[in-house]
Amino acid sequence: MPFLTAALAGVIFGIGLLLSGMASPVKVLGFLDLTGHWDPSLAMVMAGAIAIGVVGFAFAKRQTHSLLKLPMELPRATAIDRRLIIGSALFGIGWGLAGVCPGPGLVSLAMGIPQAIIFVAAMLAGMQLSGFIQKRLRFK
Amino acid sequence: MSIDWTHFTFGQSLTGGMLIGLAAVMLILLNGQIAGISGIVSKLFNVRQGMWRWAFVMGLLLSPYLYRFFATLPAAQFELHWSVYLIAGFVVGLGSRLGSGCTSGHGVCGLSRLSKRSLVATVVFMGTGFATVYVARHLIGE
Numbered sequence: 001m002p003f004l005t006a007a008l009a010g011v012i013f014g015i016g017l018l019l020s021g022m023a024s025p026v027k028v029l030g031f032l033d034l035t036g037h038w039d040p041s042l043a044m045v046m047a048g049a050i051a052i053g054v055v056g057f058a059f060a061k062r063q064t065h066s067l068l069k070l071p072m073e074l075p076r077a078t079a080i081d082r083r084l085i086i087g088s089a090l091f092g093i094g095w096g097l098a099g100v101c102p103g104p105g106l107v108s109l110a111m112g113i114p115q116a117i118i119f120v121a122a123m124l125a126g127m128q129l130s131g132f133i134q135k136r137l138r139f140k
Numbered sequence: 141m142s143i144d145w146t147h148f149t150f151g152q153s154l155t156g157g158m159l160i161g162l163a164a165v166m167l168i169l170l171n172g173q174i175a176g177i178s179g180i181v182s183k184l185f186n187v188r189q190g191m192w193r194w195a196f197v198m199g200l201l202l203s204p205y206l207y208r209f210f211a212t213l214p215a216a217q218f219e220l221h222w223s224v225y226l227i228a229g230f231v232v233g234l235g236s237r238l239g240s241g242c243t244s245g246h247g248v249c250g251l252s253r254l255s256k257r258s259l260v261a262t263v264v265f266m267g268t269g270f271a272t273v274y275v276a277r278h279l280i281g282e
Contacts, residue, residue: 002170002171002190002192002195003191003192003195004195005166005170005171006167006171006173006192006193006196007195007196007198007199007202008199009163009166009167009170009171009175009196009199010163010195010196010197010198010199010200010201010202010203011199011200011202011203011206012162012163012166012199012203013159013160013163013164013175013196013199013200013203013244014199014200014202014203014204014207015156015159015203015206015207016156016157016158016159016160016161016162016163017156017160017203018156018203018204018207018213018214019152019155019156019159019207020149020152020153020157020159020160021149021152021153021156021214022153022156023204023216024214024215024216024217025216025217025218025219025220026217027147027149029273030144030147032269032270032272032273033273033274034141034270034273034274035274035278036141036273036278037142037143037144038141038142038143038144039143039144039147039148040143041147041148041149041150041152041153042153044149044150044153044154044157045154045156045157045160046157046248046251047154047157048153048154048155048156048157048158048159048160048161049157049158049160049161049164049248049252050161050248050251050252051157051158051161052158052161052162052165052252053161053248053249053251053252053253054252054254055165056161056164056165056168056169056252057165057168057249057252057253057254059169060165060168060169060172061253063169065172066168066169066170066172067169067170068170068171068172070171070172070173071172072168072172073172073173073174074168074174074253075174075240075250075253075255077240077257078256079257080257080260083238083239083240084239084240084257084261084264085239085260085264086235086238086239087234087235087236087237087238087239087240087261088235088239088241088246088260088261088262088264088265088268089235089264089265089267089268090231090234090235090238090239090268091231091232091235091236091242091265091268092235092264092265092266092267092268092269092271092272093231093235093268093269093272094227094228094229094230094231094232094233094234094235095228095242095243095265095269095272096269096270096272096273097224097227097228097231097272097276098218098220098224098225098228098229098232100218100225100228100232101177101232101242101243101244102177102178102181102232102233102242102243103177103200103242103243103244104216105229105232106177106181106197106200106201107200107201107203107204108216108218110200110201110203110204110205111204111213111216113216113218114222115218115220115222115225116216116218116225118222118225118226118229119225119226119228119229119232120229121229122225122226122227122229122230122233123181123229123230123232123233124181124233125229125230125233126230126231126232126233126234126235126237127178127182127233127234127236127237128233129233129234130182130233130234130235130237130238131182131237133234134237134238
């Protein structure tokens with residue numbers, strides 16, 4: 001059952017990305033181009049997602065277990081440290097360069113778009129490096 | 141700044157966003173897990189981690205094929221040189237793991253949880269995202 005619900009959540013997430021237009025990097029870059037001809041679509045996506053999310057997470061926070069009796073694994077980290085800032089800053093730079101973030105990257109990969117295949121492969125390599133950095137440098 | 145009314149998809153983006161929110165709520169309420177794509181992907185190959193991640197990613201990869209049953213797939217426009225996707229992908233992978241999240245983990249789930257840490261992360265990555273596009277489009281010019 002947890003597999004089925006996770007798969008269904010993945011399908012709905014992907015359909016949401018496609019319907020919202022966020023699977024297209026041009027739309028994302030249109031949003032990030034604040035000083036140009038600005039396309040506010042991404043702000044609507046965030047607003048719609050958070051409007052639903054706020055209700056669901058408010059309920060989730062009060063539970064110790066999920067409806068499928070699995071432990072409620074809400075993030076416990078609250079630290080606003082150098083790692084969070086540097087990582088997020090880098091993520092934003094990469095996002096701004098291509099207009100692709102991990103979700104849309106995977107959906108476009110599934111659609112067989114060569115540039116998305118390159119993006120996801122490089123992303124996996126970047127994730128590997130981050131694991132290495134964190135282990136070797138005890139980067140905090 | 142001028143608003144690009146011809147490309148602004150108010151209803152579709154709002155509805156799509158609500159579906160993304162619904163998916164995130166389903167995953168937390170049913171599986172007790174956060175729908176953070178970078179976190180999910182980075183733990184895929186770790187055998188000690190839950191296999192539900194594979195199911196979620198399979199669903200995500202299947203979504204364009206299901207979408208096609210009901211509507212025409214929107215054109216995914218990747219208009220830059222392939223090397224940009226190589227560099228961007230690498231930086232996205234590195235940054236999202238160091239920062240413990242991306243647009244979905246911090247942006248959607250974190251803000252929905254009213255997490256201050258995720259708010260800071262989202263402000264930072266949106267900020268550097270805006271700055272990067274500004275530099276690429278208006279200072280260097282593509």
